[in-house]
Amino acid sequence: MDKLRIGLAGLGRLGQRYAENLARAVPRAELAAVCSPVDAERTWASDTLGVGTIHDSYDEMLADPSLDAVFLVTPTSLHAAQIEQALDAGKHVFCEKPLSLDLEDCRRTAAHAANAGKRAMVGFVRRFDESYRHAFMHIEGGGIGRPFLVYSQTTDLADPSGAFLKFAPTSGGIFLDCSVHDIDLARWLLGRPKATKVYSTGTVAMYPPLEGMGDVDNGIAIVEFEGGRMAMFYASRTQAHGHDTHTDVTGTAGRVSIGRNPRADRVEIADANGVRNSVVPSFYERFAPAFVTQAKHFVDAVLDDMPFELTMDDAVEATRIAVALRESLQSRQPVELG
Numbered sequence: 106m107d108k109l110r111i112g113l114a115g116l117g118r119l120g121q122r123y124a125e126n127l128a129r130a131v132p133r134a135e136l137a138a139v140c141s142p143v144d145a146e147r148t149w150a151s152d153t154l155g156v157g158t159i160h161d162s163y164d165e166m167l168a169d170p171s172l173d174a175v176f177l178v179t180p181t182s183l184h185a186a187q188i189e190q191a192l193d194a195g196k197h198v199f200c201e202k203p204l205s206l207d208l209e210d211c212r213r214t215a216a217h218a219a220n221a222g223k224r225a226m227v228g229f230v231r232r233f234d235e236s237y238r239h240a241f242m243h244i245e246g247g248g249i250g251r252p253f254l255v256y257s258q259t260t261d262l263a264d265p266s267g268a269f270l271k272f273a274p275t276s277g278g279i280f281l282d283c284s285v286h287d288i289d290l291a292r293w294l295l296g297r298p299k300a301t302k303v304y305s306t307g308t309v310a311m312y313p314p315l316e317g318m319g320d321v322d323n324g325i326a327i328v329e330f331e332g333g334r335m336a337m338f339y340a341s342r343t344q345a346h347g348h349d350t351h352t353d354v355t356g357t358a359g360r361v362s363i364g365r366n367p368r369a370d371r372v373e374i375a376d377a378n379g380v381r382n383s384v385v386p387s388f389y390e391r392f393a394p395a396f397v398t399q400a401k402h403f404v405d406a407v408l409d410d411m412p413f414e415l416t417m418d419d420a421v422e423a424t425r426i427a428v429a430l431r432e433s434l435q436s437r438q439p440v441e442l443g
């Protein structure tokens with residue numbers, strides 16, 4: 106097989122970016138079909154992509170025997186069931202994070218994937234970012250001794266319109282929506298330890314409707330892992346300066362920091378007000394090349410029968426920790442993890 110024939114489900118905010126990447130930037134992929142239940146999204150696909158087949162139903166797309174794999178960029182509540190359906194239809198599956206907001210669903214889908222004839226991977230895009238990869242290699246090579254502490258944050262630019270409030274009730278809360286990335290990074294950078302205990306707290310600084318949803322717009326968390334390893338996370342929806350994602354890893358012989366200045370480009374302006382640079386406005390400007398690298402990794406691993414860098418167990422563990430953080434936020438108590 107020269108190229109992987111892919112069907113993509115979900116053409117929303119992120120799905121459209123995936124569609125463009127698969128159609129134009131992943132040489133060993135052929136975007137053969139897309140599907141969306143929304144008329145305007147199918148029109149966009151027909152006008153923009155030049156893709157062969159456009160479906161309004163996922164079931165109909167899965168019935169196409171010529172498709173080798175499916176990409177899911179659909180709402181999180183659909184991921185687990187859609188992965189299982191795709192595997193049952195004989196397709197390899199790539200799915201956007203998180204696997205599910207429900208731990209039992211995660212475990213069931215991971216078991217389903219383990220026994221299927223095809224393979225599934227849940228994407229955590231930051232693992233494919235050049236700077237994070239550089240840091241990982243440095244740590245792997247012993248550059249900071251034994252790593253034992255991760256600080257990682259995912260903080261979004263404040264949106265005065267409060268548009269995100271529409272998605273908030275189904276997002277799983279700030280830790281499942283935002284910190285799940287930092288959780289996966291911490292496990293990866295610390296050698297994939299199991300978490301043993303978590304504590305979290307938070308506040309509603311700018312968006313009062315979140316109070317009625319049991320959610321916060323600024324949350325902090327502490328996670329203890331086996332072997333004396335630890336992580337601290339900060340998630341926010343209220344930053345004044347831009348999308349600011351960064352990570353520090355401390356070891357016995359040094360520290361590595363990734364993305365501390367969330368600069369939009371390499372321009373620095375110095376004048377009577379001091380020295381400054383612009384900041385990326387959202388996750389996509391920060392991680393656009395990594396989304397392409399991630400898609401290439403999936404396609405190459407399937408075509409060349411190589412292992413995925415991310416396992417289904419990684420996806421389950423990220424949800425397990427994020428769910429415990431949400432429980433801690435609501436109970437105001439630490440949560441022990443077995």
Ligand code: NAI
Nearest residue numbers: 114115116117118119120141143163178179180181201202
């Ligand atoms: P969105 O709501 O903009 O798009 C969802 C899409 O799914 C829409 O096109 C909708 O029409 C489609 N859809 C709904 N039901 C469907 C069905 N049964 N079959 C096929 N398509 C269906 O959502 P967004 O922001 O694009 O998020 C999608 C996923 O991507 C979420 O799981 C989210 O967690 C993840 N995401 C990941 C990010 C990252 O940094 N890696 C950032 C943003 C989102």
